[in-house]
Amino acid sequence: MTPQLTQSRPAQQAAASLPQRRSRWTGRTRRDFFVFLALALPNLILIAVFTYWPLINNIYYSTLDWTLGSATATVVGLGNYVTFFTDPGSADVLRVTLLFTVATVGGSMVLGLLMALALNRKIPGTTFARSAVFAPYVLSGVGVGLVWLFIFDPVYGALSWVLRGIGLASPQWINDPQLAMVMVIVVYVWKNLGYCAVVYLAGLQSLPKDVLEASALDGAGAARRLWSIGLPLLSPTTFFLLITTLLSSLQAFDILKIMTPSGRGTNTLMFESYLQAFGGYNRAGYSAAVSVVLFVILLVVTVVQMRFVEKKVHYS
Template identity: 75%
Template sequence: MTTRLVNHRTDSAETPGAAAPPSPASDAHRGTKRWSARSRKDFFVFLAMALPNLALIATFTYWPLLNNIYYSTLDWTLGSASATVVGLQNYVTFFTGDDAGKVLGTTAVFTLVTVGGSMVLGLLVALALNSKVRGTTFARSAVFAPYVLSGVGVGLVWLFIFDPGYGVLAWILRGLGQQSPQWINDPQLSLVMVIIVYIWKNLGYCAVVYLAGLQSLPRDVMEAAALDGANNVRRFLNISVPLLSPTTFFLLITTMLSSLQAFDLIRIMTPLGNGTSTLIYEAYLQAFGAYNRAGYSASISVVLFAILLVITVLQLRFVERKVHYS
């Protein structure tokens, strides 16, 4: 019986006109055709989904950026119907002028202090909020609330507190027999005042992000360290801080970009930029203040964009190497 079956298969395979079994080459060819059709379909779906977003980004981000770079090469007074092409003269004027050092220095001090202060204090607050005690939910909401408030409203409230004439702080100091510092009139104190308010407003953002990072730390590692005799400080410095490096890296980028672009608090609390003229606020004053130098203001904006780009690239290139993702 076995012999007959074998002969039957052999005869049917050798019968003229019988269909030949599919070869591997033909299967691969048909698979390529099917994959190509599927790839084309996926590509068109991608275009349908991505093109509207890319069009919006190109229209409202890249096109204004290119226009601003072009305007920075013009000697143009805001509102004037004509402008003169001056090339890089606006940049030369900015970097060789007396205000460049002050503006860049103020920007550096404001950014470094606000970023460092927000992250350090945010981590400490997150450690306190990570405790399982009654009232932590309310405390978390209270800490995060200033971050979502309007910068204009926050600036007006704190301006009423710091005002040396009729402010709340001045009233308290007079009750103690002390004179209120000239927060608004003194350039150095004005910068300190704005830094304090900016850190207070953005403290909740860093605290909430760090809190999420603390709650995602592996418990088995912390318990093993506790069994080995490591106290709370050693566990925090040797385990929690390295494991929080992705969170720290994320906050470092976002808070630094935000601080370099801080505008609303500075505009409300120090309208004339008395000691608080960062790059973005100096660009505003040059264009919409008493000067109306739109081309010069555009060149300052381009300098700020270049600084933002360089800082982001350096962070992604060098700082990310020290981040532990596992």
């Protein structure tokens, strides 16, 4: 006969005094979970189908020696990447990408800040001026490229007509690779200037007025207030613009394609990927490898900014 084990009365009282663990999967929790799933699942499916699945496929295509339109392809592993990093022309592509990115990001942010300072004044016409400055940003890149292509045309362009009027010859903006780079940088900065100006303007209008007024009473001039107070307090705005404009410049395509179809002097990584696949080379696998290199650069730049640059941002 097996003896029955019984608990002593103190042990039973101690067990009864312990709080009962409530189940986390209650009816309300279950309902909230299904509501979240119903709202988030369509977006997650769209992101997976149109972002991550093409990214995975592109990485796979980068391992193939595949001519665009061909029914067969040869697996070459990392061969396309080896070809890219050993090709002497790739150094020029990286140089053009770096030059275009630094010039457009720096130009847009510096000029945008100056424009925001000018628009932050209470004078008649500032509302119209703000709208006019921001308008180019929402315009189609194709339309902007076509209009500016007419302006820079060395024969029939508006700029050449002005230069001829004062006795000067028009530079060959389109045919000279170096001038072509200057041309697309000017147009890209002009298009994105309004975006930086409006974001900086919002940051300027959120600065604490009492701090600025106290510094003015202490004898600090406008430039001193901007350098010592305004810019440090605008660091979150600057950090946001640095990330968004940098990613946008690295992925610029429409203006480059319209204004310089051949890519002479303006073949950034994004444009080079297009040219390799659809510009007559038909090297779909190599084009995919170039785009993967661009993706890695974008990822590294974003991580570095979030890891190191954000430490210099003052949120209070």
